[in-house]
Amino acid sequence: MARRQARRHGDGRWLPWLGLALLPLAVPPAAAPPGGCPSACYCVATPELEQCRYERLEEPPQELPAAVHNLSIVGSNLSVLRRAAFAARPLRQLRLLRLHHDNIQAIEDMALQGLPALRTLDLSHNPLLSVAAGAFGGAPLLRTLQLNQALLAAPLEEQLALALGNLSLRRLELAGNGLRALPAALLPAGLEELDLRNNSLQRLGAAELHSLEAPGLRKLRVSLGANPLRCDCALRPLLAWLRGAAAGRVPDARSLRCAGPPSLRGAVLLRLRPEALGCEGGEPGELETASYVFFGIVLALIGVVFLMVLYLNRRGIKRWLHNLREACRDQMEGYHYRYEQDADPRRASAAGPAGL
Ligand SMILES: *[C@@H]1O[C@H](CO)[C@@H](O)[C@H](O)[C@H]1NC(C)=O
Ligand SMILES: *[C@@H]1O[C@H](CO)[C@@H](O)[C@H](O)[C@H]1NC(C)=O
Ligand SMILES: *[C@@H]1O[C@H](CO)[C@@H](O)[C@H](O)[C@H]1NC(C)=O
Ligand SMILES: *[C@@H]1O[C@H](CO)[C@@H](O)[C@H](O)[C@H]1NC(C)=O
Numbered sequence: 001m002a003r004r005q006a007r008r009h010g011d012g013r014w015l016p017w018l019g020l021a022l023l024p025l026a027v028p029p030a031a032a033p034p035g036g037c038p039s040a041c042y043c044v045a046t047p048e049l050e051q052c053r054y055e056r057l058e059e060p061p062q063e064l065p066a067a068v069h070n071l072s073i074v075g076s077n078l079s080v081l082r083r084a085a086f087a088a089r090p091l092r093q094l095r096l097l098r099l100h101h102d103n104i105q106a107i108e109d110m111a112l113q114g115l116p117a118l119r120t121l122d123l124s125h126n127p128l129l130s131v132a133a134g135a136f137g138g139a140p141l142l143r144t145l146q147l148n149q150a151l152l153a154a155p156l157e158e159q160l161a162l163a164l165g166n167l168s169l170r171r172l173e174l175a176g177n178g179l180r181a182l183p184a185a186l187l188p189a190g191l192e193e194l195d196l197r198n199n200s201l202q203r204l205g206a207a208e209l210h211s212l213e214a215p216g217l218r219k220l221r222v223s224l225g226a227n228p229l230r231c232d233c234a235l236r237p238l239l240a241w242l243r244g245a246a247a248g249r250v251p252d253a254r255s256l257r258c259a260g261p262p263s264l265r266g267a268v269l270l271r272l273r274p275e276a277l278g279c280e281g282g283e284p285g286e287l288e289t290a291s292y293v294f295f296g297i298v299l300a301l302i303g304v305v306f307l308m309v310l311y312l313n314r315r316g317i318k319r320w321l322h323n324l325r326e327a328c329r330d331q332m333e334g335y336h337y338r339y340e341q342d343a344d345p346r347r348a349s350a351a352g353p354a355g356l
Contacts, residue, residue, distance in 0.1 A: 039054055043070075043072045047069060057078065058079070066089070095118060104126040121146070128147075133159070133163055136166075152176075168188070171195075174194070174199070179196065189214075196227070199226075205237060225252040230258070
């Protein structure tokens with residue numbers, strides 16, 4: 001993201017102006033550090049004019065044309081964005097404020113006072129340590145907040161949750177922040193786009209997915225690329241969500257790939273079959289094992305009962321067997337007898353007179 005913006009700065013409409021200013025130096029674009037300046041610089045744009053100065057600032061610049069629409073300060077050392085830092089000369093037209101790579105560590109209450117039209121604030125690539133609850137209070141129209149690689153220096157979620165609570169943000173960028181879970185507390189109602197690419201998410205669990213279905217977040221689209229997704233049993237809820245209700249809510253869903261386990265590394269998430277997630281050890285697997293065990297116990301019980309019945313009835317059974325054997329023997333003897341009689345006519349004829 002940052003790189004793309006950097007390139008936009010470098011290759012875009014800024015280039016003719018930069019080229020003129022730097023003709024003698026002939027700085028190759030590849031050498032440009034983040035932000036598109038050959039070194040620390042700040043650029044202002046009014047509808048008529050775009051202008052950069054190569055200067056490393058310690059404070060936001062004080063002397064700016066009132067008609068400034070865009071202001072970008074890159075590679076400076078601003079350290080602390082103080083209360084009313086921009087209020088000495090209010091910039092009523094300012095819509096975009098880009099403060100990239102400026103070593104900003106703290107943002108005080110009402111730091112954006114004097115910027116009533118501000119729509120987009122980019123604080124990416126700063127080692128933020130503290131953000132006051134009213135940090136963005138002076139910018140009621142703020143819609144896009146970019147905090148890519150800005151939350152790596154300290155755990156800031158609680159402070160940010162307070163600071164963002166009153167805003168009507170539409171787009172929030174949190175790429176490259178090492179996040180391990182959905183920062184649900186940071187999502188103001190009405191948010192429409194959330195960039196979570198290049199974090200440390202292994203999955204989104206059922207509870208996290210549920211929080212994305214809150215009434216204020218139904219329109220939210222979440223980018224999840226470049227996270228170390230772990231394709232094991234615990235990924236099932238996310239996979240089901242991606243395939244079902246969330247179709248379209250994760251713009252980069254088709255490009256998501258497994259980062260682990262090793263056997264599935266690189267596999268396309270949406271092409272995984274449910275069996276591939278290997279759920280033996282997981283919850284559903286346990287359920288299956290349990291039902292097998294139950295089935296086995298029932299079978300064993302039936303067997304034991306059967307044996308008991310046999311045992312308790314052993315006399316009766318013996319008697320019954322005995323009777324059966326007797327009956328059989330009688331029958332067989334009868335047959336035998338008749339057979340012998342029928343088989344030997346001489347004996348039969350001989351027996352006749354003998355019987356007589
Ligand atoms: C300010 O920046 C935005 C976004 O980069 C751009 O669309 C717009 O044209 C810029 N405005 C001016 C006056 O340069
Ligand atoms: C940035 O500014 C602070 C004080 O504002 C200073 O202590 C620090 O050394 C500066 N850092 C650099 C790299 O110039
Ligand atoms: C949030 O807004 C309410 C009223 O809209 C206000 O009373 C409160 O001070 C605001 N909080 C912050 C941190 O700006
Ligand atoms: C991803 O984020 C890390 C910091 O979390 C950063 O060092 C790395 O450059 C980022 N990668 C990309 C491609 O932006």
